[in-house]
Amino acid sequence: MSEAPAAGPFVAPPLLRLRGITKRFGDLVANDGIDLDLARGEILALLGENGAGKTTLMSILFGHYVADAGAIEVAGDDGLLRPLPPASSRAALDAGIGMVHQHFTLAQNHSVLDNVTLGTERLWAWRQDRAAARAKLRRLIETTGLDVPLETSCGELSIGEQQRVELLKALYRDARVLILDEPTAVLTPQQAERLFVTLRGLAENGLGIIFISHKLDEVMALCRRIAVLRHGRKVLEVEAADTDEARLAHAMVDRPVELPKAQPRPRGEPVLDLDAVHVAAGHGIEGLDDLNLTVHAGEILGIAGVSGNGQRSLAGLVAGTLQPAAGTMRLLGEPWPAGGPKVLVQAGVGRIPEDRHRQGVVGDMTVWENLMLEGYDAPICRRFGLLKLEHFRRKAAALAEQFDIRCGDIGAPTRLLSGGNMQKLILARVLERNPRLILAAQPTRGLDIGAVAAVHQHLLDARQRGAAILLISEDLDELLALGDRVRVLYRGRLGPSHRRAEIELARLGLEMAGQNPDLPTSAHAA
């Protein structure tokens, strides 16, 4: 049990060793004989598209799944590798494996201290030694620089702070191996940079870190070694110094993918007009404050910002699921059609919802049924009160062909579709009606790069045809690639409009964090 790690000249003692991990779900091989080593003080990137098997692998490591084959060994206090019992999160925690999930697992109404210590107290003890816990946590904060107020309840913390709490949770349990699942998805560029500084510090102190991502630039900037997964197999393992983004991208997708670029096009008349629109915050609704925006025909207006700053309400207004408390909305110069989503769809509004699974499709219904979700009640679709199912199936088959929805059979349940194909289904349903206005809320969130390219191409084609598109996204690359103009939404207020050619990334990042030197109104947030 004491040979040097397999890859590279790295000589630090090994912390974690995976050998031949294989996991099947029915016919799907999610992990196929994966070997992976992690050494002390190393940051290893696990790179791959959605569905490549990253999450499955980490779930096996963490005891949520049981591997069909393969072995996991973790170093103990004495530095010797020992097998990790399968199917036990407790065993993983005890062995010093800490995980920070993409979606935080914090009790919102409990304090930071409570959240960190939750699960570490002995259940039958008469009283908990909170002073010792607090002291330990304070030492941890001092040594790592993960600064958070201990007594504040987690619900009041910013996203960046909540992520620090998640890191502290893992470190408090004396983690030796830290796994981070897409940690930068919810951060502004500046916050991500700060996270990287922290992670480098932790690695210098001997922690081994696995950084799961699909963003190449981050991986290149942060990690020493990079493992690429594709279709459940490890297809590449290299030192970051020995490779470049293009080669990594090629290893990830095994086909050259070029994201489409917007062609210049004169913009037309205003299609969507919001004038002094106000939405009151509360009951899970994000507030909007004195919102003014216009989207013109043949134009994509990008709305940047970290989720939770009013994006959901803005999308709700345009989708017809939310009414403004004050202000006026206009569609093509006419008053906004009243009567909810159905009327809007008929008036030429296409809506791509933020949450595909919850709002976009009915997972238990078939692909063809989901394709008719907004058009099932047109009079021509009925005979003697019965729906003309053949008509729908024919149309659905044509759409599936046209939009390249890979579903095997249009009678398959939609929940079996991959995220990309599900999004293509929604695009097909929306674009088939040739809408004048398109709401695209986080249209590529969680999609692999091939699907992203398809979604972008469809949106650009719609723009070329003269549709007005309101694109709400957290992905700055996406906004820069598609948006004719980009504005930042922060705490319910919209920042100034930036034309694509004039955008500075740093400037957008500052606005996303609420620091806008040009706008005196930002002072009100303080």
Add this chain to the structure above:
Amino acid sequence: MLGIGAPIGAAILALAICAIPLALAGADVGRAYQLMLTGSMGSRFAVTETLSRAAPLILTGLAAAIAFRARLWNIGAEGQLYMGALAAVAVGTGAVPVPSFLLLPLVLVAGALAGGLWMLGPTWLRVKLGVDEVVTTLLLNFVVLLFVGMMLEGPLQDPMSLGWPQSAPMLADATLPKLVERTRLHFGLVIALAAAVVTWLVIQRTAFGFELRATGANPEAAAFAGMPETRVMLKVGLFSGAMAGLAGVGEVAGLKGYLTQDLSPGYGYAGIVVATLAQLGPLAVIAAAVFVAGVFVGADSMSRAIGVSSYIANLIVATALLTMLLAGLVTRYRISR
């Protein structure tokens, strides 16, 4: 959907489990089940008995199936059944002067409407105020039983009944014809079968059924697509209650001929088992109802022969519900693991 294996497996498992109390009761298990089998389908008479019991179970099974499809948990089919029966008696005993050929259709419509309207209240409360319909529909069952008792000792009491709480007999024109002479099998079975086909058509082939399925499977996506959730749920409630009401009409107008307080031996509740075994499929409800009816009829016959209480039927049916729910649970567990 778990396919056809799950309900069959659940039924067999339930019979196996119930062998234990049968053996404890001192019966020869093999002989007991053989007697149940012959008692439920071993003769022409046994088959007609089973089918005449299946008729109300099909209807209450449909009531549960269509409601559960929309995630409307109607536990009140028993009460809706009695409301249907009450309306049938109110119209069909001569109180309403209509041409004789119109009387039977009127009885059917009145019964369905009474059951449907009775379900409308809890549905409305659920959609508009978020009141849990499991509680309201369940408790309304007891309200209905008391109300039926009040009517049977009051305005609807048969003057010739010598003080028994029972209604006047249905007029001949308000009675469902027999399907097989000298048996209890009546036209209610045809109505139940037709109702199953209609329910299937409604769920699978109409715009309303489409909305129902979408709203039931994912209310948020249905609302996002612009489906009128309130209207859909109210229609579902009306439809579901109407099915249970029709079951009550069949029992009064086809089988008993008059209304008493013990009209239904729990058909409303058994309908939930039927719908669950049928995995909420309207056509599968027919098969599931025949199975449950067979268990009841067979157990009656078996208990007469070897003296084991016929409560064993309730036990078998209840166990089948549990094993079926377990089958669903296990399948889902296997998929997620």
